[in-house]
Amino acid sequence: MELWPGAWTVLLLLFLLLLFLLPTLWFCSPSAKYFFKMAFYNGWILFLAVLAIPVCAVRGRNVENMKILRLMLLHIKYLYGIRVEVRGAHHFPPSQPYVVVSNHQSSLDLLGMMEVLPGRCVPIAKRELLWAGSAGLACWLAGVIFIDRKRTGDAISVMSEVAQTLLTQDVRVWVFPEGTRNHNGSMLPFKRGAFHLAVQAQVPIVPIVMSSYQDFYCKKERRFTSGRCQVRVLPPVPTEGLTPDDVPALADRVRHSMLTIFREISTDGRGGVAQPTQRWEHFILSPVSPLPLWSSLLLYPTFYGTIPPTPSPWIQWTQSFVRRKTHAAAGS
Ligand SMILES: CCCCCCCCCCCCCCC(=O)SCCNC(=O)CCNC(=O)[C@H](O)C(C)(C)COP(=O)(O)OP(=O)(O)OC[C@H]1O[C@@H](n2cnc3c(N)ncnc32)[C@H](O)[C@@H]1OP(=O)(O)O
Ligand SMILES: CCCCCCCC/C=C\CCCCCCCC(=O)OC[C@@H](O)COP(=O)(O)O
Numbered sequence: 001m002e003l004w005p006g007a008w009t010v011l012l013l014l015f016l017l018l019l020f021l022l023p024t025l026w027f028c029s030p031s032a033k034y035f036f037k038m039a040f041y042n043g044w045i046l047f048l049a050v051l052a053i054p055v056c057a058v059r060g061r062n063v064e065n066m067k068i069l070r071l072m073l074l075h076i077k078y079l080y081g082i083r084v085e086v087r088g089a090h091h092f093p094p095s096q097p098y099v100v101v102s103n104h105q106s107s108l109d110l111l112g113m114m115e116v117l118p119g120r121c122v123p124i125a126k127r128e129l130l131w132a133g134s135a136g137l138a139c140w141l142a143g144v145i146f147i148d149r150k151r152t153g154d155a156i157s158v159m160s161e162v163a164q165t166l167l168t169q170d171v172r173v174w175v176f177p178e179g180t181r182n183h184n185g186s187m188l189p190f191k192r193g194a195f196h197l198a199v200q201a202q203v204p205i206v207p208i209v210m211s212s213y214q215d216f217y218c219k220k221e222r223r224f225t226s227g228r229c230q231v232r233v234l235p236p237v238p239t240e241g242l243t244p245d246d247v248p249a250l251a252d253r254v255r256h257s258m259l260t261i262f263r264e265i266s267t268d269g270r271g272g273v274a275q276p277t278q279r280w281e282h283f284i285l286s287p288v289s290p291l292p293l294w295s296s297l298l299l300y301p302t303f304y305g306t307i308p309p310t311p312s313p314w315i316q317w318t319q320s321f322v323r324r325k326t327h328a329a330a331g332s
Pocket of ligand 2: 042043045046104106107108110126129131132133135176179180181182
């Protein structure tokens with residue numbers, strides 16, 4: 001494709017403008033920072049999933065593949081400067097099937113989830129996630145159970161199959177009983193699928209509470225800084241001897257205990273709201289960090305370009321690139 005003579009220069013100038021604009025927006029606009037961080041979060045997961053797919057495909061669809069996804073996702077908290085503190089991990093029953101129920105604030109829950117995810121444990125996810133490109137395929141390969149929330153009957157029969165699988169294949173499942181993301185500082189009423197599942201299989205329920213992200217993340221305010229989150233594993237709730245009639249009371253009891261802990265740990269434990277912490281890893285490691293961009297723009301001209309007659313290698317290359325393209329366009 002032929003470009004008009006000045007096109008390469010314009011493209012280069014646009015690129016340079018972008019190079020200046022992105023760090024400036026990053027520093028000056030919290031909303032832009034929020035947008036970049038969320039875009040990078042999703043993009044990075046999609047990229048990691050591309051790497052995970054061939055590795056997982058060796059085993060085929062298998063719950064053991066969840067270990068691979070977990071290992072690949074564990075570092076993300078460092079990129080975002082989020083300190084995840086786990087408490088109560090000793091409450092996980094050592095070797096038996098169970099149902100984990102946890103509150104669901106945002107897709108950032110993946111970070112806390114991966115921190116404590118037990119072996120042979122698969123999440124129950126909305127069917128739409130299956131179509132989330134490489135992430136959907138990676139989830140499928142890792143045995144994530146998909147339910148169609150628009151078809152209650154289908155969802156319930158999938159859950160009943162899961163109740164059988166729990167026992168026959170010795171797996172655990174992770175359910176978000178609120179059924180959707182909720183970031184209003186409380187918990188939505190619990191849907192009862194997870195509790196029916198546990199009662200049908202007669203396995204314990206392990207409640208897990210992730211503290212509020214309010215101090216570092218707020219979708220409404222487009223705010224996303226670094227901060228800390230506590231993941232608290234509560235003592236298992238037995239279901240032996242319970243029947244479907246006991247499910248409403250069981251769900252209410254578990255929700256009440258989780259909400260109490262949520263309120264307790266969503267402060268810093270000393271009565272105040274947890275404060276965001278700025279961490280150096282965040283600044284250095286984040287691939288969207290402006291540091292590499294600023295340094296490439298500022299340091300090169302400083303060390304080379306300002307000492308004539310030797311322009312920096314970067315400037316030399318740009319000059320010769322533009323010259324070649326301009327000559328080529330003029331000659332043709
Ligand atoms: C390299 C990296 C790659 C990427 C890696 C990523 C990996 C991690 C992926 C993590 C994914 C996380 C995704 C999270 C989500 O998608 S959350 C959304 C989906 N989850 C849920 O919805 C679970 C909670 N929902 C339920 O439990 C619901 O009850 C459900 C079963 C889905 C049905 O919902 P709904 O249609 O809204 O109906 P109701 O809840 O109102 O229920 C109707 C009545 O049926 C009774 N019921 C429910 N379940 C059962 C059952 N199993 N058996 C018998 N009866 C059941 C329920 O009690 C209602 O009756 P009553 O009103 O109580 O009389
Ligand atoms: C070719 C298609 C490309 C699609 C690109 C999709 C972009 C998505 C990219 C990455 C996916 C990251 C996986 C994160 C998993 C987090 C799961 C999650 O938090 O799902 C929300 C669900 O619990 C509730 O949904 P709703 O709150 O009801 O809504």
